[in-house]
Amino acid sequence: GEDVEQSLFLSVREGDSSVINCTYTDSSSTYLYWYKQEPGAGLQLLTYIFSNMDMKQDQRLTVLLNKKDKHLSLRIADTQTGDSAIYFCAGVPGGFKTIFGAGTRLFVKA
């Protein structure tokens, strides 16, 4: 089945850029997603990218998709303390259930 892998932790200084990486095995997902989970809350969709795109930019967020290497990344520019959260990469291979990565815990130091 689909496997989605992410590094577990990332620590950055406030104002720096954060880059969270994800690799996946099944390339049949029409969309790939980044979800954000803040402490004590459920996951919330942050952004998504259509599988025929290489890049998507949304304000401070940039998503890069390398289909050849099955690699997805999320870049957060000018990272703020409010960006501290767990970020999940996800896909929907076969169009059915969403497969989530283990999540990357982002720590932002003031």
Added chain:
Amino acid sequence: DAGVIQSPRHEVTEMGQEVTLRCKPISGHNSLFWYRQTMMRGLELLIYFNNNVPIDDSGMPEDRFSAKMPNASFSTLKIQPSEPRDSAVYFCASSGLAPYNEQFFGPGTRLTVL
């Protein structure tokens, strides 16, 4: 819309007791998912329903767990009997026919089994 509603938000029970978690999905959504989240195992999909019908329950840990969706606006996840290793945060999520399959998560139920 109020979003996905889960109750209770916190549940503390003793080993062997029955636990029932409840979920009200967003009106109009036709898919509902139950997840469990722990530090050790991360986010696990337990079961999901489409149009009130269970489609995939392969993530349900064992027979002690059961889930129902009697109508489009209500679902339950029951654990009977509960064990300490069931302690986790349980999330319900729903999704509609949006082309990009966004899932909307509830706030979760934090279950502690003593």
